[in-house]
Amino acid sequence: MKNTASASANRFPATKPKAASWRVWAGRIALVLLLLIVVKAVTVGLAYLEFSNALSEVRALAAAPDAAALSPSVSRVSAAAGRLAAEARLFSPLLTLAGGDGCAAARLVDIAGAAAITGENFSTITGPLLIAAQTANADSAESGIDITALRDAWPSAGQQAELQTVVARLQSSAPCANVSPAFQEYAEAGDGALLLLDMATNLPLNDMLHDGARWLVVFNNTDELRATGGFTTAYVEITVEDGLLTWELDNSYSADNNDTWDQHPPTPMPMGVYMGLPKWLFRDANWSPDHRTTAQQALDFYVQDNFVPMPDGLITVNMTAIETLARYLPPLEVAGEPFNADNALDRLRQAWGEDADVSSSDSERKDFLVEFASDLANGLIDNLQPRSLPRLVSALREMLHQRDIMIYATDPNIAVYFAARGWDGALLTPIGDYLMVVDSNLGYNKVTPRVEQTIIYSVDLTDAAAPSASLDLNYVNTNENVNYRLCAYHHAGITTRGPDTYDLRMWGCYWDYIRVFFTPGSAMQGYDVHPVPGEWMPIGRHGQRAKIDAWREGAYTGIGTFLIVPTEDSRLVSFEYTLPALVIMPAADGGSRYQLTIQQQAGAPSAELNVHITLPPGASVSSVSPRSMQADLNEVSFNGTLDADWSLVIDYR
Numbered sequence: 001m002k003n004t005a006s007a008s009a010n011r012f013p014a015t016k017p018k019a020a021s022w023r024v025w026a027g028r029i030a031l032v033l034l035l036l037i038v039v040k041a042v043t044v045g046l047a048y049l050e051f052s053n054a055l056s057e058v059r060a061l062a063a064a065p066d067a068a069a070l071s072p073s074v075s076r077v078s079a080a081a082g083r084l085a086a087e088a089r090l091f092s093p094l095l096t097l098a099g100g101d102g103c104a105a106a107r108l109v110d111i112a113g114a115a116a117i118t119g120e121n122f123s124t125i126t127g128p129l130l131i132a133a134q135t136a137n138a139d140s141a142e143s144g145i146d147i148t149a150l151r152d153a154w155p156s157a158g159q160q161a162e163l164q165t166v167v168a169r170l171q172s173s174a175p176c177a178n179v180s181p182a183f184q185e186y187a188e189a190g191d192g193a194l195l196l197l198d199m200a201t202n203l204p205l206n207d208m209l210h211d212g213a214r215w216l217v218v219f220n221n222t223d224e225l226r227a228t229g230g231f232t233t234a235y236v237e238i239t240v241e242d243g244l245l246t247w248e249l250d251n252s253y254s255a256d257n258n259d260t261w262d263q264h265p266p267t268p269m270p271m272g273v274y275m276g277l278p279k280w281l282f283r284d285a286n287w288s289p290d291h292r293t294t295a296q297q298a299l300d301f302y303v304q305d306n307f308v309p310m311p312d313g314l315i316t317v318n319m320t321a322i323e324t325l326a327r328y329l330p331p332l333e334v335a336g337e338p339f340n341a342d343n344a345l346d347r348l349r350q351a352w353g354e355d356a357d358v359s360s361s362d363s364e365r366k367d368f369l370v371e372f373a374s375d376l377a378n379g380l381i382d383n384l385q386p387r388s389l390p391r392l393v394s395a396l397r398e399m400l401h402q403r404d405i406m407i408y409a410t411d412p413n414i415a416v417y418f419a420a421r422g423w424d425g426a427l428l429t430p431i432g433d434y435l436m437v438v439d440s441n442l443g444y445n446k447v448t449p450r451v452e453q454t455i456i457y458s459v460d461l462t463d464a465a466a467p468s469a470s471l472d473l474n475y476v477n478t479n480e481n482v483n484y485r486l487c488a489y490h491h492a493g494i495t496t497r498g499p500d501t502y503d504l505r506m507w508g509c510y511w512d513y514i515r516v517f518f519t520p521g522s523a524m525q526g527y528d529v530h531p532v533p534g535e536w537m538p539i540g541r542h543g544q545r546a547k548i549d550a551w552r553e554g555a556y557t558g559i560g561t562f563l564i565v566p567t568e569d570s571r572l573v574s575f576e577y578t579l580p581a582l583v584i585m586p587a588a589d590g591g592s593r594y595q596l597t598i599q600q601q602a603g604a605p606s607a608e609l610n611v612h613i614t615l616p617p618g619a620s621v622s623s624v625s626p627r628s629m630q631a632d633l634n635e636v637s638f639n640g641t642l643d644a645d646w647s648l649v650i651d652y653r
Contacts, residue, residue: 100178104187107176111190111197125200128153147209148243154205185391188328192393198421204414213240214311216302218252219369222319222603223349223446223506226286227438228294228406228425229318229603230448233283234369249370252283257305264301269549270513274442274562276539289438289517289601290554291316291425295408313409316425318603321404322348328395334379345449348372349502402644403602425602427517427554428645432595433459433583434556436517437473439604442562443511443538446502451510451565452476453607455642459579460614461594467579468525469518474572477510481568487536510565511538514573515551517558521580524548528574529561536564548575591622591653598646606643613637615652622651 098105128149179187208215217236220229232252239246264279268287271277277284282305285298295314303310326344333339339347351372380392399405406425409415418424428434435457441448456472487509527548534543544562551558565571587593594613615621615634624631629638629648636650 100176101180101183103176104179104183104190108186108190111194125150125153125155144244144246146243147240147245151206151209151243155201188394189390192390192397195393195397202417204417207411207414208312208409209240209245211241211243214238214308215313215315216299216311217247217315217317218298220286220316220318220603221446223448225439225441225448225601225604226284227289227440227601228286228291228403229316229320230286231283231441232286232298249367255282255302255305260305263304270440270442270560270562273544274511274513274538275444287440288553289436289515290427291403291406291602292408293553295406295425296410299410310410312411313407313414315408316406316602318404319345319348320402320603321399324399324402324404325395328391328398329380332379333382335375339376339379352502403600406602427556428597428599429555430595430597430647432519432585432593432597433469433579434517434519434597434599435471436556436599436601437607438515438517438601440513440515441511442513443509445508445511446505447477447479447508447510449605450477450479450506451512451605452478453605454610455607456610456612457596457598458612458614459594459596461584462614462616464584464592464616465581467581467583468577469522469579470574470576471516472572472574473514473516474570475510475512475563475565476570477565477567479507479509479567481566487564487566507567509536509567510563512563512565513560514563515558515560516575517551517553517556518577519579519583520555520557521582522557522577524559524575524577526576527559527561528572530563530571530573532562532564587622587651587653589622589651589653591651594650594652596646596648598642598648600642600645606641609638609640609642609646611638611648613650615650619652622653623649624651625649 128147176187215238217238218232219234219236220226220231221233222230224231234249234252235255236247236249261279264281266272267275267277267280267284271280271284271287280301282298282301285301286294288294288297295316299311299314302308322344323341326339326341329340331338331340334347337347351368396405400421400423403425405423407418407423408425409418415424419426427436437455439448439453452475454472454474454476456474458470458472460468529546529548531546532544537543547561549560551560559575561573563571563573583594585593585595596611596613598609598611613636615636617634619634621631621636624636625648626638628640629636629650638646638648640646
């Protein structure tokens with residue numbers, strides 16, 4: 001007993017030093033962590049000061065441009081950004097816990113790190129870029145822009161593999177949600193910087209603008225909607241010779257050659273039947289919803305009619321690009337009048353109206369575009385502040401994302417750059433279910449903006465072996481109902497009511513050829529469409545029964561029908577079809593997944609979108625994306641606006 005007590009007494013005092021030892025070590029660790037945080041905070045602060053000073057230097061030089069001095073200053077900004085990112089990266093995991101703004105801040109840290117990687121390469125092209133810009137603003141701009149120095153300094157594609165990896169990772173990451181309005185500008189600036197980094201590293205500029213290069217830029221009027229934006233109203237031919245980039249604007253009619261008329265193919269069936277067009281020409285090449293196909297068709301017509309070598313590519317600029325640009329700009333005055341997102345398109349229409357008395361085929365008909373662009377550029381120069389410049393880059397990024405601008409290159413090595421970023425306007429090739437509605441205004445008018453569209457897509461997955469879908473398309477013509485007989489007028493007859501103004505061309509009935517493209521393997525089961533009265537046909541007086549036409553675009557099956565929507569009236573068309581069983585895929589959790597991709601038509605007005613998915617009885621939803629989708633028992637619904645591509649994903653068991 002005595003020995004036991006003694007042993008206990010000997011063990012008891014030994015416990016206190018052990019506990020004390022842990023407290024001492026915990027205190028030491030906490031002190032070290034605190035010191036590290038303080039030191040890191042100091043180094044971050046010093047790095048920020050270095051970055052801020054370098055940025056101020058660049059801003060000062062930008063106010064009085066000096067190409068020789070600007071390049072090393074940009075290099076210092078890039079290096080300082082890299083050091084700041086390296087110092088701040090330790091805090092990135094903590095920043096992501098601070099909601100949307102923290103997520104955006106952490107993303108900015110990553111972008112700053114990416115900016116530092118490009119370092120010397122990005123700085124070396126800054127001076128040549130400035131030289132090119134100064135040439136464009138000089139009195140001699142009419143003779144072109146000297147891009148010799150820019151081409152010499154431009155890094156070769158693939159030169160910086162490390163930056164490519166970082167940029168690809170950032171571009172593929174999900175955008176930060178719930179970013180506050182106060183921080184939104186910084187988030188947009190970061191995304192704009194990412195676009196610049198990508199282009200500075202990967203854009204094959206030397207291959208695109210080699211001596212002898214020729215590019216076409218076409219301008220599409222989305223008020224007269226066609227498959228990838230609108231009727232081609234004008235084009236610019238860009239050429240490069242001896243390092244000098246020059247351009248010339250012309251009316252789209254000027255691309256035609258009467259001597260080659262017989263060599264042109266017939267128009268696609270709807271243009272021939274409903275518009276009375278016997279031959280397919282450059283201005284009407286925009287028929288395929290796949291921009292690559294449309295662009296190549298336009299280039300083929302251009303080569304055939306003008307006896308020139310095949311151009312290097314075609315860039316499409318849709319009229320909606322003006323509205324997208326205006327959303328990112330501060331309030332401006334252009335030619336003495338306000339210019340903003342609410343009136344941008346109307347300002348362009350107003351400019352068109354000033355030349356309304358000029359014949360459509362007159363070579364000077366589109367000169368107003370040059371004057372409008374010049375007024376807009378002058379307004380930007382006079383009103384834009386340096387801190388707003390990143391928003392211009394963000395506007396370009398949005399134009400490319402929304403297909404306001406699409407780029408097609410005939411050289412596969414160049415084309416791969418634009419295709420990888422989704423800038424070539426190609427049809428998407430996703431897994432799962434697919435839907436695209438394509439409207440083409442065949443009425444010789446500009447009515448498209450006055451028509452409201454609702455898309456209702458319902459999918460029944462009750463039978464996994466034989467899923468089915470139904471599509472309802474409702475069109476409402478908001479134009480005032482003056483006289484139904486106007487649906488009988490050819491566009492030339494409309495002008496007899498008064499002066500040929502742009503507003504008058506936006507008034508009247510809507511002659512629309514609708515195409516719907518869906519998942520390969522789908523099969524039509526039924527439809528409800530409208531007959532076309534003979535007196536409402538734009539050309540001729542032969543009515544059309546209610547019917548649908550079969551179409552195919554690449555891998556996609558499609559159907560089409562002609563629809564006329566009178567003024568102040570509406571029309572509904574419906575389609576029912578089966579879906580292939582492959583639209584239901586295995587989910588990661590062992591359940592099932594249904595994924596739907598809805599592609600928006602380039603240049604089309606936004607439409608109301610309602611999607612309803614019926615799951616098998618007893619099914620439970622595991623997850624949905626986007627989170628705004630509503631799940632109720634075995635029903636899942638989505639209500640939104642089709643103003644961009646949508647990807648809807650439902651996992652269920």
